[in-house]
Amino acid sequence: MDSNTPRPTEIKLHQKSRLLELSFADGKTFQLPCEFLRVYSPSAEVRGHGPGQEVLQAGKRAVEITQIEPAGSYAIQLTFSDGHDTGIYSWELLYEYGLRQEEMWQHYLKRLEEAGANRETAPAAFAQRPQSK
Numbered sequence: 001m002d003s004n005t006p007r008p009t010e011i012k013l014h015q016k017s018r019l020l021e022l023s024f025a026d027g028k029t030f031q032l033p034c035e036f037l038r039v040y041s042p043s044a045e046v047r048g049h050g051p052g053q054e055v056l057q058a059g060k061r062a063v064e065i066t067q068i069e070p071a072g073s074y075a076i077q078l079t080f081s082d083g084h085d086t087g088i089y090s091w092e093l094l095y096e097y098g099l100r101q102e103e104m105w106q107h108y109l110k111r112l113e114e115a116g117a118n119r120e121t122a123p124a125a126f127a128q129r130p131q132s133k
Contacts, residue, residue: 005091006024006091007091008094010023013065018033018065020032020033020034020065020068022095024091024098028098030095030097030098032097032098034064034065035063036097036101036104036105037078038060039057039060041084041087042093043084058115058117059122060119060122061120063082075088075090
């Protein structure tokens with residue numbers, strides 16, 4: 001972790017509005033939507049194992065954070081209502097997400113549009129097979 005990154009002084013989950021509010025020691029406060037945190041999960045499942053292997057997350061508009069667990073003194077691990085619970089959100093990563101939220105969100109929306117996907121529904125994993133007679 002970058003020792004210059006401010007540490008959070010407060011972390012609040014607003015369940016009704018589905019926002020994770022983070023206040024940092026430098027006075028900055030960020031409100032990160034659960035959907036944003038889910039689609040930008042730092043897990044290998046979302047990021048892949050290298051550049052170009054990212055997996056676009058669609059249909060996550062209504063996702064909620066159901067659990068927040070500390071990960072040492074440097075991060076948190078989030079559990080989401082869709083069952084996703086991998087990926088460690090370091091203070092440095094969360095701070096960067098707060099600073100770059102708008103730019104990252106626009107990039108995500110563009111990727112969804114280009115893929116013909118949307119925030120409401122996830123694409124079917126498998127095409128439905130015709131029923132045999």
